[in-house]
Amino acid sequence: MTALSDCQALDAADVLASKRAEFKIPAGKIYLNGNSLGPLPVRALAHSLTLIEQQWGEDLISSWNKHGWIDLPLTCAEKLGPLVGVAPGQLLCCDSVSVNLFKLLAVALQLNKPRTTVVSLQDNFPTDLYMVQGMQSLLGAGQCELQTVDEEDLLDSLNREVAVLLLTQVNFRSGAMLDIQSITQRAHELGILVIWDLSHSVGAVPLQLDAWSVDMAVGCGYKYLNGGPGAPAFLYVNKQHQAKVSQPLCGWMGHTSPFEFSPDYVPAKDITEFLTGTPPILSLGVLSAALDVFADVTPAQLRSKSLALADYFLALVAARPELNELELVSPVAAEQRGGQLAFAHEEGYAICQALAAAGILSDFRSPDLLRFGFSPLFLRFADIAKAVTVLADIVAQRRFDEPAFKQRQKVT
Numbered sequence: 001m002t003a004l005s006d007c008q009a010l011d012a013a014d015v016l017a018s019k020r021a022e023f024k025i026p027a028g029k030i031y032l033n034g035n036s037l038g039p040l041p042v043r044a045l046a047h048s049l050t051l052i053e054q055q056w057g058e059d060l061i062s063s064w065n066k067h068g069w070i071d072l073p074l075t076c077a078e079k080l081g082p083l084v085g086v087a088p089g090q091l092l093c094c095d096s097v098s099v100n101l102f103k104l105l106a107v108a109l110q111l112n113k114p115r116t117t118v119v120s121l122q123d124n125f126p127t128d129l130y131m132v133q134g135m136q137s138l139l140g141a142g143q144c145e146l147q148t149v150d151e152e153d154l155l156d157s158l159n160r161e162v163a164v165l166l167l168t169q170v171n172f173r174s175g176a177m178l179d180i181q182s183i184t185q186r187a188h189e190l191g192i193l194v195i196w197d198l199s200h201s202v203g204a205v206p207l208q209l210d211a212w213s214v215d216m217a218v219g220c221g222y223k224y225l226n227g228g229p230g231a232p233a234f235l236y237v238n239k240q241h242q243a244k245v246s247q248p249l250c251g252w253m254g255h256t257s258p259f260e261f262s263p264d265y266v267p268a269k270d271i272t273e274f275l276t277g278t279p280p281i282l283s284l285g286v287l288s289a290a291l292d293v294f295a296d297v298t299p300a301q302l303r304s305k306s307l308a309l310a311d312y313f314l315a316l317v318a319a320r321p322e323l324n325e326l327e328l329v330s331p332v333a334a335e336q337r338g339g340q341l342a343f344a345h346e347e348g349y350a351i352c353q354a355l356a357a358a359g360i361l362s363d364f365r366s367p368d369l370l371r372f373g374f375s376p377l378f379l380r381f382a383d384i385a386k387a388v389t390v391l392a393d394i395v396a397q398r399r400f401d402e403p404a405f406k407q408r409q410k411v412t
């Protein structure tokens with residue numbers, strides 16, 4: 001059977017096939033970058049017009065009540081509940097992943113005093129490490145100490161001195177996935193609180209934060225959730241940790257009654273305590289509409305399609321000898337990776353540019369990684385077959401050697 005007939009059969013059997021029509025995918029483009037910036041959902045576009053023209057344009061300030069703007073951080077977040085396995089009252093959509101991490105880190109450190117060590121992985125997404133470094137310089141020596149370790153040393157580095165374990169479930173480079181349940185359990189046995197970064201997981205990998213007794217988590221709104229560039233992130237705080245200590249970015253939106261304008265901060269007794277300033281209604285409204293795309297799909301369907309696309313990609317790559325020079329750095333075993341694949345090649349950047357010139361959008365991560373994201377909602381198996389054919393041509397004919405493909409741009 002040729003790859004082409006394979007992919008037609010796979011597309012015909014795809015239970016998520018109809019979801020593609022809910023996105024604006026530019027004609028002639030194959031988008032293998034939904035793990036970095038999700039594409040535009042049709043309903044997000046439509047809602048953005050209502051939001052701006054009608055709600056802001058016509059109803060003006062009354063929209064805070066009339067259109068529920070004031071509750072949007074909560075109502076938007078509740079749509080994530082099924083994707084992350086969380087009962088109501090523990091999620092918020094607000095701020096960026098970085099800012100939310102800072103809030104959670106501060107709370108976790110307070111809850112676990114007098115412990116001060118924060119353990120993370122050396123190859124965690126850098127902003128996560130930077131935020132701990134910032135906390136360290138704010139609090140001063142002896143109040144917060146970052147210790148980064150390699151993955152193989154992770155469990156050995158945990159002990160009763162450690163306050164917080166800060167981990168990203170799916171590695172942004174390799175796509176390798178950590179086991180949240182077993183690591184969280186091991187940390188809890190040692191009295192450690194765990195914060196999980198789910199930026200590269202949510203929307204592609206099924207999660208059960210409540211059932212796994214996760215303490216706190218953050219995640220990104222613009223990757224698999226398709227909330228648009230710079231979309232608000234989300235945070236999760238398990239009910240058992242709420243209302244014990246307050247977070248340090250205690251702006252008026254986290255106050256128990258913000259519209260009393262009291263000079264003294266009194267934190268809300270629920271998850272809204274984790275809000276800081278006025279919610280960015282335009283981007284939050286777009287994210288909220290984008291999340292409606294997930295209303296009638298299950299996390300298991302998302303996972304199964306995403307892995308099937310990636311496995312199909314791997315099988316096609318393996319069948320093309322000219323692609324031997326691409327070295328897979330993601331785990332071969334599907335259950336050990338998230339929704340993306342990464343390959344090392346010394347000309348990774350130029351290959352990525354040559355693919356883009358042919359309408360196939362992937363991304364590149366320094367120093368030599370070519371990364372492909374397998375978003376389950378809009379990709380077709382036929383897209384994968386086409387992408388591998390073009391990739392094989394580019395590599396076989398060294399089309400990446402064109403000088404224009406080697407010029408680095410600011411965002412890679």
Ligand SMILES: *Cc1c(COP(=O)(O)O)cnc(C)c1O
Nearest residue numbers: 096097098125168172197199220
């Ligand atoms: C994308 C991503 C972020 C983004 O953080 P922002 O502060 O929202 O820009 C953080 N952590 C991980 C693991 C990511 O993949």
